[in-house]
Amino acid sequence: MNVKAAVVYAPGDEYELSNLKLAELQPDEVLVKIVASGMCMSDETIRKGQTSVAFPVVLGHEGAGIIEQVGNAVKKFKVGDQVAMSYAYCGNCPSCQTGHPAVCNDWMKLNFLGVRDDGSHTFYTEDDAPVKNFYGHSSFATHTLVHENNLTKVDADVDLRLVGPLGCGFLTGSGTVINGLKPKVGSSIAVFGTGAVGLAAMMAAKLEGCSTIIAVDIHDSRLEIAKSLGATHTINSQVEDPIAKIAEITANQGVNYAVDTTGVAPVIKSALASLARGGVIAPIAVSTNKTELNITSELMLGSKSIIGVVMGDSVPQLSIPQLVKFYKEGRFPFDQLVKFYPFEDINQAAKDSTSGSVIKPILIMDESYTAPGN
Missing domain, CATH: 3.90.180.10 (Medium-chain alcohol dehydrogenases, catalytic domain)
Known part of the structure; x- marks a missing residue:
């Protein structure tokens, strides 16, 4: 045809x-x-x-x-x-x-x-x-x-114009938090980059019970959206140093988890530096950029971890209906x-x-x- x-x-x-x-x-x-x-x-x-x-x-x-x-x-x-x-x-x-x-x-x-x-x-x-x-x-x-x-x-009562992005962008962001980071209730998280993937990660962090949810971006309009969707704090990294601001928000402890959706090396380094001891970062952008790290000072001494998460480590046939359910409930x-x-x-x-x-x-x-x- x-x-x-x-x-x-x-x-x-x-x-x-x-x-x-x-x-x-x-x-x-x-x-x-x-x-x-x-x-x-x-x-x-x-x-x-x-x-x-x-x-x-x-x-x-x-x-x-x-x-x-x-x-x-x-x-x-x-x-x-x-x-x-x-x-x-x-x-x-x-x-x-x-x-x-x-x-x-x-x-x-x-x-x-x-x-x-x-x-x-x-x-x-x-x-x-x-x-x-x-x-x-x-x-x-x-x-x-x-x-x-x-x-x-998907259910017959679902608007098909909406659900396609649940197959990648929103699946990746939410799954990175739910399946990859698996945050503890009451923990803290920073999301660097509040596009579709980052905002999905942020909404998932709220679903999972994170009490401190920090959105970092260079677009004030996106940061305003992040506030409306559950961010407890926002940082415009063109105006404020995100490392210092996150330290201030967390009483110099750092965040337990971070998600980078930018793929930009300096941003990834900032996200890593913003982690608390024992913190975990998931860099998930599709990028050809390279990031150099000092394994001893930037990872080992703080007992920090970097995890790779592809497509949110999600099984689409399970995760997409779950996201649709959360959407119908007004939670996603x-x-x-x-x-x-x-x-x-x-x-x-x-x-x-x-x-x-x-x-x-x-x-x-x-x-x-x-x-x-x-």
Whole structure:
């Protein structure tokens, strides 16, 4: 079938809406009509050519839609199901079998090589030239083919325009706190960078019972949003030294936990220096930057730890419904962070996200979709 997709033909190019051909459905796949897709800073990192992902490629990995066709080997889904899409994993390796599919042995192959497990492509130009996919589904398209492992069924009363970002950005931020740091009730945490991932981490810290939640950013507008979502303190690091301010807030003890979503080396160093003795930091930005540390003075003597957390160490099929539940209860109000854009305005949405004027752009592929209750 023919679909419309936002293709990046070469590193640094803008998105170009193109007519592509979709390959035939394989037995373990479903055909999804995409209603909407969030935009993530990871998409921008790849679009700019800062990773090893090959071009041309259809990006997007925060999609939500409705299943229109099901392969004969698919067991968990049926036509008409509403689904959110997340990362691909094999389901068979030791990591997957022990509940950590975000570190699947085949993670890079399934999510970044841009082809199916058998090496075939899902997208082709009208001249039959192959186009790479991303995260096993490529949600910057009107339709896509997806392995059932990428999918999470969501309730029929959920607004599909909203839930796509639960598959990556909001999943990563919240999961980093809930599954990675596992903060103790009454503990303190600082979140460096209050974009979508950072604010999700901050909301999760509130859910987990942290009593001191410090938001650090350079945008006053985002810090105001952080206050409304549970931050007990905010720091504009262009105006105040975050290390000194965090020391003041914590009576010179430092915070028990820190999350860095910036990937900027000096910011990571500040976050590490702001930790209390025995504190833990999770740097989770997708970045090519390098950070140099003195292991003895910056880690060992303070008994501090750095942990790696991919995709919030979340199992999407468990975590996405949990986040939807928290949202319905008013405890994870991520809808306050989004702005909708028509699909054809994808380049403007990307610019607004990069500038910081919009926290989470969401592209609407299906303008005819009507949210439940409307």
